[in-house]
Structures are given as C-alpha cells and as structure tokens.
Amino acid sequence: MSAETLATVTLVVPDYDAGTEFYVGKLGFELIEDVALGDGKRWVVVGLAGGARLLLAKAANDAQAAAIGNQTGGRVSFFLETDNFAETHARFMAAGVEFLEEPRHEVYGIVAVFSDPFGNRWDLLERKETR
Template sequence: MTPPGGPAQRLALVSLVVRDYDAAIAFFTAALGFTLVEDTPLDDGKRWVVVSPGDGSAGILLARASGPAQEARVGDQTGGRVALFLDTDDFAASHARMTAEGPRHEAYGTVAVFEDLMGNRWDLVERTS
C-alpha cells in the first residue's frame, strides 16, 4: 500500500546487538527456526549477519557489540520491556520448541514471553481472528 503523497515503505531490518555472531545465529536458526539470510564478512572482523522468520517478515541484523557502551546494552536494548513480537499460526508447536513463561490468553490472542540468548524479551503471539 502506498501512503498518500509518498512511496510504499516497509520495515526491512531491525538491529539487535549480540555478544557473538555464531552463538546468535545458532539460537535464531535452531531455537526459533529462523533462516540465515546473509553472513558476509566485513572489515575489522565484523560481519553483516541477517536472520529472518521468512514469509516477507523484516529481518534481524545481528550486530556484534563493539566497546563497553554497546556491550552493556546486550540483552537490554529496551530497558527490560519486550523488544520484539513473533507471530505464529501454531502457538503450541512454536511454544514447545522454546522455553517460555506460561502462555496467557489476551483479547488479541495467546501470548508467551521468552528471552533470547542475549536476554532480550520477546512475545510469541498467536492472534485471534
């Protein structure tokens, strides 16, 4: 959909600060079932690493922390709030694949909060129609 007076836009990537590229890739691909979209070496030992749940969803750029300020933010980029929301069409199967606090039933659907490898909080959501 093109907004009035401008070009169509979509969210392409969200950056997530991580401690280690390979551990983060393993978590997102094994625990969450994401696809590794890109892993390109850059200068100074950095890499351009993108994972995605697929289906046209925005990808996550896994950015290794550089320096004390970024290292302090790993796992707490949103001050303890849920940072990311992962929709699913099969809550039970997705929930069984990961560790989570017990599911809650809200007006918008079934939800469980879980933490990723770095400590960032996520919501796993199966929306009601």
C-alpha cells in the same frame, strides 16, 4: 507515490555465531546473509520468510556491550507471531528456549514471554481474529 517497508532492525549481540546459533538453530529463522566485512566485522542477517529481518551486530565497545539484552529497558522487545501457538511453543520448548511464563489467554490472543540467551524478551503470540 513511493512505498516504504521497515525491513531490518539491528540487534546487538555479544557474538555473531551465538546469535546465529539461537535465532537459526533454535527459533528456526533463516540465515539470509553472512558476509565478512574485514577486521572481524560481519554483516549477519536472519529472518523469517516474508517477515522483518534482524541484523545481528556484534557489540564493538563497552557501551554497546552494556546494552545487550536491555535495548528496550527491560520491556518485551520483539513480537513473534504464529498461526499455531501450541505447535510453535512445543517446538521452542524442545529446542531449549527459555520461557519466562506459562502461556496465557488475553483478549488479543494466546501469548507467552520468552528470552533469548542475551536477555532480550520476546512475545510468542497467536492473535485472535478480530472481525
């Protein structure tokens, strides 16, 4: 039987370089691919080792541009898990990442919502062991 993996998710951004600057420069993602496709289009993939990847897709029309930062209707779009919340939170703060709240303790772990420069909301999350 075959095995499938959700490997890459598209994230619409206003500009490839702005997307790369934030995800690689501030969050520490790896630039996995950046291939020119012609006519100003690029295949830009960022991600973390062993994790899912984001295809940064430059908005090509007004409808796509209108969706930037609101691709999930204002809800948290992405969940970035860490094994050391305090360290990752401090690193992101030092890099200028905008947190929308103070860290809070929930039954599932420590969490704080941050925003990328395009308006997408992310959870930074350290999960509790649930054994």
